[in-house]
Amino acid sequence: MSTRIAACSCGQLTATIVEGPIRVSICHCLACQRRTGSVFGVQARFNKASVTIQGQSRQYVRIGDEGGKATFSFCPNCGATVHYEIEGREDSMTIPVGAFAEPSFPEPTFSVYEERKHAWVGLPLGIEHMA
Template structure:
């Protein structure tokens, strides 16, 4: 079983995961665009039982467009989000793909909020779409 380590920019807050992600997805919602500073968020979902955390984090809870609550855990020193959880799905942890800093990380299989996708963004062939 492989172990991957995600971290913030300064390395103070980390998440170590065992095994492959359950799902890798991209989200085009405006909140993810603001959170990442990019045109979409890319995240990997893991079983909570396979994730270990280290370092000090701060939390921010956001209410989504449809009322769901996400609690983001970020580094208080550099501000980078390292992981988040979703209310009602406590058995999972989502980790931004970029926090792994691994170009060989598996690509997304699912894309959501595509009605807010920038016109020049093209998703990979074969990806599942949810508009």
């Protein structure tokens, strides 16, 4: 596994990762749709110890449908989210896959909140589904 670098749009905030992802997932919840400006979010979870963050960030805390907190870190210059942490998973860090700008990034293996999935969205074969 080679080193991967995720960055915001202006390049000021970066995350350097030296291990492969624990899991790559798709989230169809309405909050992820709003966060990404797309019809779903795609993110990769990593062991926090394998991630190095550089640059300045601001945080936004979102309360999920089931009451859990996610703290999103975004660039104060361009506004792009580069990483976030989920309450109860303090040993991991989640990074939006698009921040890597790497078309060969591993495909998602898990899909959640599919009841909010847009009808025209197709998913990879063999993906694990969670309503």
